[in-house]
Amino acid sequence: MDAFDHPDGLRAETRKCEKHGPYPVRTKTVRGHKFISGSCPACVTERDREVKRAELADARSSLETRLARSAIPRKLRSCSFDTYIATLPEQQHALRSCRAFAGDFERERANGGVLILGGNTGTGKSHLAASIALSVIAQGATAMFATVQEIILMLRAGWQRRNGPSELEVLRMLTRVDLLIIDEAGVQIGSDAERNQLHAVIDGRYREERPMVLTANLSAPELLDVMGERIYSRLREQGQWVPFDWEDWRARRPPPPAPAFQLSP
Ligand SMILES: [Zn+2]
Structure with a gap:
């Protein structure tokens, strides 16, 4: 069980990310030691995005490699x-x-x-x-x-x-x-x-x-x-x-255009 699951001594505080500003954390003091739970949500999102971008780039380069080798x-x-x-x-x-x-x-x-x-x-x-x-x-x-x-x-x-x-x-x-x-x-x-x-x-x-x-x-x-x-x-x-088994499409020519006018016989 996580210490933070127990309500005793739990406090809501605010920390500050140098890049994104304040964000909420929870703290808990156990026998004089202060524990902090939580990190800047904007930083977490950025990191996730970076990981996804790298994965995508990997997938794309491996696709390109496979395509080139094909x-x-x-x-x-x-x-x-x-x-x-x-x-x-x-x-x-x-x-x-x-x-x-x-x-x-x-x-x-x-x-x-x-x-x-x-x-x-x-x-x-x-x-x-x-x-x-x-x-x-x-x-x-x-x-x-x-x-x-x-x-x-x-x-x-x-x-x-x-x-x-x-x-x-x-x-x-x-x-x-x-x-x-x-x-x-x-x-x-x-x-x-x-x-x-x-x-x-x-x-x-x-x-x-x-x-x-x-x-x-x-x-x-x-x-x-x-x-x-x-x-x-x-x-x-x-x-x-x-x-x-059908006919070659390249051999199939469009029918000749009908004459614009015809002399009467
Ligand atoms: Zn941040």
């Missing part, structure tokens, strides 16, 4: 689910699937969920993949965005060890990031060595049960053909295929 291309950094135009039912389904994946990322992280955004070019797959990455980063997790070519180049640079991290370190980084986005996964893979490198990344993440999102301008059988049975079966085991 390697999301600049032109995709302003993407969001809200700016994805979904008018067709298939587009709405794609948007819903991607939103759900990002929205329940803790579950995807626990299960090592895989989302494959596959189909026609110009349907906004990278837009949605970047939106997932940005959402996951905002939630406090780490994400990395790379094309298949970039992954292969990173591993090759590591193998050649030009000052940077070793191949194993690159592989470890690609395996450990909370979410790996593999963009343009449908490009033709040049050699068996490159296919093996990609397999090492996907297999590493599969074994660690870490989530992945892939985009591919291909149908499922075409992706199987490009990636090979080994990689593809790994992906499909945990993977949800989200079809992007």
Whole structure:
């Protein structure tokens, strides 16, 4: 029990803060010793605010660090689910699937969920993949965005060890990031060595049960053909295929304007 809880010998007094002026305290004298309870409320508020400001700055700088490390291309950094135009039912389904994946990322992280955004070019797959990455980063997790070519180049640079991290370190980084986005996964893979490198990344993440999102301008059988049975079966085991089968929005031109007047036939 706090001595100040007992009313005997309790007195209300006023103290003075050099900065904020007078403030009330309670004092109690016990066997000749005077105890004081209370401090300048304005000082307490200021201190709390300072702590909150520091915490916010920490959170922001860690967010910026995670964003910088994510390697999301600049032109995709302003993407969001809200700016994805979904008018067709298939587009709405794609948007819903991607939103759900990002929205329940803790579950995807626990299960090592895989989302494959596959189909026609110009349907906004990278837009949605970047939106997932940005959402996951905002939630406090780490994400990395790379094309298949970039992954292969990173591993090759590591193998050649030009000052940077070793191949194993690159592989470890690609395996450990909370979410790996593999963009343009449908490009033709040049050699068996490159296919093996990609397999090492996907297999590493599969074994660690870490989530992945892939985009591919291909149908499922075409992706199987490009990636090979080994990689593809790994992906499909945990993977949800989200079809992007509608027409390329860039190919859709507005109808030609009607002539202002027509000569009578
Ligand atoms: Zn004060």
